[in-house]
Amino acid sequence: MAKQKQQKNHLGKVKLGKHLKKEWMLYSFLIIPVIYYIIFKYIPMLGNVIAFRKYSGGPNIFGQKWVGLRYFKQFFRDRSFWNAFRNTLTLSITYLIFRFPITLTFALLLNEIRNLKWKKFVQTVSYLPHFISMVIIAGMIKEVVSLTGPINTIIASLGGEKISFIQEAPWFPPIYIISGIWQGLGWGTILYLAAMTGINMELYEAAKVDGANRFQQAIHVTIPGIMPTIVTLLILDIGGIMGSNFEKIILLYLPSTYETADVISTLVYRMGITGGNFSYATAVGLFEGVVGLILVVTANLVSRKVTEASLW
Amino acid sequence: MAKKDSAVSMSGVKVKKSTGYKIFIVVNTLIMIGVVFFTLYPFIYLVAQSFSSERAIYAGEVSFYPVEFTTKTYEVILSKPDFFIYYKNTIVYAVLGTLISLFGSAILAYPLSKQRLVLNKFFTPFVVFTMFFAGGMIPSYVLIAQALHMRDTMWAIIIPGAISTYNVLIMKSFFAGLPGELEEAASIDGMNAYGIFAKIIIPLSKPVLASMFLFYIVGIWNNWWGPFLYLDTKAKWPVALYLRQIIMGATGTQEIGVASEEASQIAANVRSCCMVLTAAPIICVYPFVQKYFVQGMMIGSVKG
Numbered sequence: 001m002a003k004q005k006q007q008k009n010h011l012g013k014v015k016l017g018k019h020l021k022k023e024w025m026l027y028s029f030l031i032i033p034v035i036y037y038i039i040f041k042y043i044p045m046l047g048n049v050i051a052f053r054k055y056s057g058g059p060n061i062f063g064q065k066w067v068g069l070r071y072f073k074q075f076f077r078d079r080s081f082w083n084a085f086r087n088t089l090t091l092s093i094t095y096l097i098f099r100f101p102i103t104l105t106f107a108l109l110l111n112e113i114r115n116l117k118w119k120k121f122v123q124t125v126s127y128l129p130h131f132i133s134m135v136i137i138a139g140m141i142k143e144v145v146s147l148t149g150p151i152n153t154i155i156a157s158l159g160g161e162k163i164s165f166i167q168e169a170p171w172f173p174p175i176y177i178i179s180g181i182w183q184g185l186g187w188g189t190i191l192y193l194a195a196m197t198g199i200n201m202e203l204y205e206a207a208k209v210d211g212a213n214r215f216q217q218a219i220h221v222t223i224p225g226i227m228p229t230i231v232t233l234l235i236l237d238i239g240g241i242m243g244s245n246f247e248k249i250i251l252l253y254l255p256s257t258y259e260t261a262d263v264i265s266t267l268v269y270r271m272g273i274t275g276g277n278f279s280y281a282t283a284v285g286l287f288e289g290v291v292g293l294i295l296v297v298t299a300n301l302v303s304r305k306v307t308e309a310s311l312w
Numbered sequence: 313m314a315k316k317d318s319a320v321s322m323s324g325v326k327v328k329k330s331t332g333y334k335i336f337i338v339v340n341t342l343i344m345i346g347v348v349f350f351t352l353y354p355f356i357y358l359v360a361q362s363f364s365s366e367r368a369i370y371a372g373e374v375s376f377y378p379v380e381f382t383t384k385t386y387e388v389i390l391s392k393p394d395f396f397i398y399y400k401n402t403i404v405y406a407v408l409g410t411l412i413s414l415f416g417s418a419i420l421a422y423p424l425s426k427q428r429l430v431l432n433k434f435f436t437p438f439v440v441f442t443m444f445f446a447g448g449m450i451p452s453y454v455l456i457a458q459a460l461h462m463r464d465t466m467w468a469i470i471i472p473g474a475i476s477t478y479n480v481l482i483m484k485s486f487f488a489g490l491p492g493e494l495e496e497a498a499s500i501d502g503m504n505a506y507g508i509f510a511k512i513i514i515p516l517s518k519p520v521l522a523s524m525f526l527f528y529i530v531g532i533w534n535n536w537w538g539p540f541l542y543l544d545t546k547a548k549w550p551v552a553l554y555l556r557q558i559i560m561g562a563t564g565t566q567e568i569g570v571a572s573e574e575a576s577q578i579a580a581n582v583r584s585c586c587m588v589l590t591a592a593p594i595i596c597v598y599p600f601v602q603k604y605f606v607q608g609m610m611i612g613s614v615k616g
Binding site for chain 1: 333336341348353358370419422423428429430431435438439445447459472474475505509533537541552555559560583584590595598602605609
């Protein structure tokens with residue numbers, strides 16, 4: 001038995017040797033990219049070890065000495081961490097709850113447009129904000145909600161008191177969510193529309209024969225047809241709950257809105273890069289990354305059980 | 313009338329339902345007009361502000377079109393060298409970075425697309441895993457700034473983010489869909505893998521390369537965060553980072569309190585003008601290249 005296995009192993013090695021000899025040129029394409037992945041993706045991954053080690057600057061990025069869970073204990077007692085943790089979840093979940101059905105509805109409505117030129121026009125316009133730099137988006141948001149901006153002009157013309165939206169903590173979540181929907185609405189429909197073009201037309205014919213109107217067709221043919229896409233996107237979104245739109249928040253938040261706007265990644269930035277507490281900030285970031293990974297894996301498992309669709 | 317008839321015959325149901333359908337079409341069109349308006353309004357507002365006088369903006373008179381039309385703001389901004397310096401930097405980073413990114417992604421995606429390479433069982437997960445778990449902000453920052461000494465060089469903003477795994481997977485599925493016959497024929501003629509890649513695969517892959525080129529160049533064009541972290545010398549800044557300073561400068565005064573809202577508004581036309589100037593190239597080119605973006609997404613979604 002053991003001998004057989006050994007022989008098999010040996011054969012495998014010979015095969016692999018032959019394979020490499022034949023295909024070494026193709027494999028050689030991988031050298032530069034793999035080095036790149038090791039340096040810029042995997043070394044930072046290992047660099048997370050400074051969450052458990054003291055690191056206070058310098059070229060040895062893996063830190064000076066082990067400190068165990070000191071930094072984790074520290075941030076678990078830190079009120080600003082819990083504030084950021086709560087904000088991360090609240091912002092992501094409310095954003096998801098609003099954005100997901102709105103995007104799906106928009107995709108279904110786009111799909112019903114029969115005038116192709118008009119459809120193309122709406123699509124082109126709605127994709128545009130996706131390609132604009134977050135700096136400009138943030139600048140636009142500030143202009144629109146400023147004291148002399150259109151929203152306050154309307155409020156004033158209705159006899160209301162002007163609101164300094166950007167400085168008031170309770171207004172941050174609505175600004176974040178509405179601007180997110182504004183920016184992502186069109187681009188978010190692309191994968192749905194792609195899936196819709198893949199639905200077998202005969203299914204629609206059959207539904208018509210059964211007397212289904214367009215609305216019923218959308219419910220009974222279109223939605224089931226794009227279900228795998230819906231599930232996939234939902235998994236990705238759930239996996240992304242721990243990450244928020246960092247760039248937008250860091251451009252829009254102010255000390256006066258930290259209470260509702262500060263999220264884990266902005267806290268990591270302030271602690272680590274502004275404050276120089278590298279190890280502490282890494283511990284917080286690692287917590288975020290691990291929870292995120294657990295969320296994706298769980299969401300995928302659940303969806304594989306419940307529906308047929310899963311990412312892997 | 314003709315339209316109604318065709319709707320009836322298309323859905324093959326009774327006239328009663330086609331009335332409902334007609335109402336739906338009207339409502340749907342109104343919704344779409346709303347979406348178009350909702351999407352474009354902030355842009356219209358910015359352009360209107362950039363051509364308005366400070367007084368009109370401060371008085372809250374600007375909403376859809378310029379009030380007290382003036383091109384003075386643009387003249388003042390464009391008469392200074394600043395914008396051109398930052399624009400030049402942006403162009404250098406965008407062109408160089410995009411070429412590096414395209415090359416790196418292509419040479420990674422190509423071998424990964426070959427099913428016969430048995431070691432891809434290891435390399436594919438090696439690459440894909442980085443999409444689900446990243447090193448994190450601090451370890452990356454520490455590596456780039458403290459160990460690799462890339463701080464304040466353009467390499468810090470070009471190299472670390474050069475290869476996007478998502479784009480690699482899109483390219484990979486495109487390469488995998490190419491017909492294998494040409495490659496086989498070339499290899500029988502004695503062409504090696506490098507030759508096949510350069511002379512057969514690349515020319516056949518123009519559609520996906522166009523999409524990837526655009527994804528990368530827009531990403532670098534819009535990038536302010538990398539430069540913000542790593543570029544200390546202002547003369548090296550790209551235009552997006554310069555714009556951030558202009559916008560945040562205004563916030564700085566706002567932070568002091570409502571009283572200074574007036575002070576920050578003095579710059580409102582300047583801010584709008586700078587935003588318009590930064591966004592203009594993307595908005596002007598966008599309608600013509602939009603299909604390549606969509607196409608890139610479609611290639612990616614076929615595989616799912």
